[in-house]
Amino acid sequence: MPTSTQRQQEPQPAPPLPEPLRVPVADSHTHLDMQEPSVEEAIAAAASVGVTTLIQVGCDLERSRWAARTAAEHPSVHATVALHPNEAPRAAARGELESSLAEIEKLAALPQVLAVGETGLDYFRTGEDGRESQHYSFRSHIAIAKRQDRALVIHDRDAHADVLRILDEEGAPERTVFHCFSGDAEMAAHCASRGWFMSFAGNVTFKNAQPLRDALAVAPPELVLVETDAPFLTPAPYRGRPNAPYLVPVTLRAMAETKGMSEDSLAEHVAANTARAFGC
Numbered sequence: 001m002p003t004s005t006q007r008q009q010e011p012q013p014a015p016p017l018p019e020p021l022r023v024p025v026a027d028s029h030t031h032l033d034m035q036e037p038s039v040e041e042a043i044a045a046a047a048s049v050g051v052t053t054l055i056q057v058g059c060d061l062e063r064s065r066w067a068a069r070t071a072a073e074h075p076s077v078h079a080t081v082a083l084h085p086n087e088a089p090r091a092a093a094r095g096e097l098e099s100s101l102a103e104i105e106k107l108a109a110l111p112q113v114l115a116v117g118e119t120g121l122d123y124f125r126t127g128e129d130g131r132e133s134q135h136y137s138f139r140s141h142i143a144i145a146k147r148q149d150r151a152l153v154i155h156d157r158d159a160h161a162d163v164l165r166i167l168d169e170e171g172a173p174e175r176t177v178f179h180c181f182s183g184d185a186e187m188a189a190h191c192a193s194r195g196w197f198m199s200f201a202g203n204v205t206f207k208n209a210q211p212l213r214d215a216l217a218v219a220p221p222e223l224v225l226v227e228t229d230a231p232f233l234t235p236a237p238y239r240g241r242p243n244a245p246y247l248v249p250v251t252l253r254a255m256a257e258t259k260g261m262s263e264d265s266l267a268e269h270v271a272a273n274t275a276r277a278f279g280c
């Protein structure tokens with residue numbers, strides 16, 4: 001008999017295909033390079049349920065190059081490039097932060113790269129000693145997004161106040177997206193007042209996520225996006241099983257319920273918002 005710990009580590013079967021959306025949408029944030037199935041399989045499964053566009057997000061220099069390459073090879077995939085906030089201190093420790101940022105800017109200029117991100121602040125995984133380089137990297141990414149006229153994709157974990165402060169100090173790019181939005185209703189209202197997009201992931205379906213649902217409830221439909229952040233954050237009732245872009249409909253349906261909107265109406269908004277945010 002395996003212990004319960006061992007049982008959790010065994011690979012869990014992939015969740016079944018949900019019923020297709022009638023209005024196609026994009027997965028605004030995914031990591032195909034961290035998922036089991038091939039890129040082709042992931043694209044096909046997603047398209048079969050109405051998730052027809054995928055935004056592939058880069059987290060370090062190598063993965064950003066991969067994202068740009070993959071987007072060039074697949075018309076339905078678009079790329080974002082960045083050093084993740086947890087990668088910034090590591091690059092700084094290797095003495096490679098400046099040169100990596102310069103490479104990121106070159107990648108950001110490619111036509112299939114629609115955004116700079118995920119960048120931002122992560123106080124959950126990076127301690128005090130990494131904050132200076134994290135802040136510097138975030139400010140640099142904001143500048144790159146503005147210079148290259150790209151959207152900015154923000155990762156904000158346990159760092160709301162500093163993320164908002166730095167955005168205001170630097171001046172946010174015209175198109176700014178909070179990925180895996182994790183603020184409360186007050187922060188959603190703040191983002192709405194600035195015209196920033198809020199992208200919701202599978203954690204909005206979690207039982208303990210009422211504050212996040214309260215945020216979604218006040219977020220204007222014109223600023224709401226949906227994402228998987230796959231392979232992470234698999235929506236209920238499939239928690240613990242591998243996430244993938246084809247599970248967007250599960251999260252979108254839960255979001256429609258929270259907002260008291262029909263699935264089709266929310267999907268129409270999300271599709272238009274994603275196109276406006278990323279220019280895709």
Ligand SMILES: [Zn+2]
Nearest residue numbers: 118155179180
């Ligand atoms: Zn993130």
Ligand SMILES: [Zn+2]
Nearest residue numbers: 029057118229
């Ligand atoms: Zn991510």
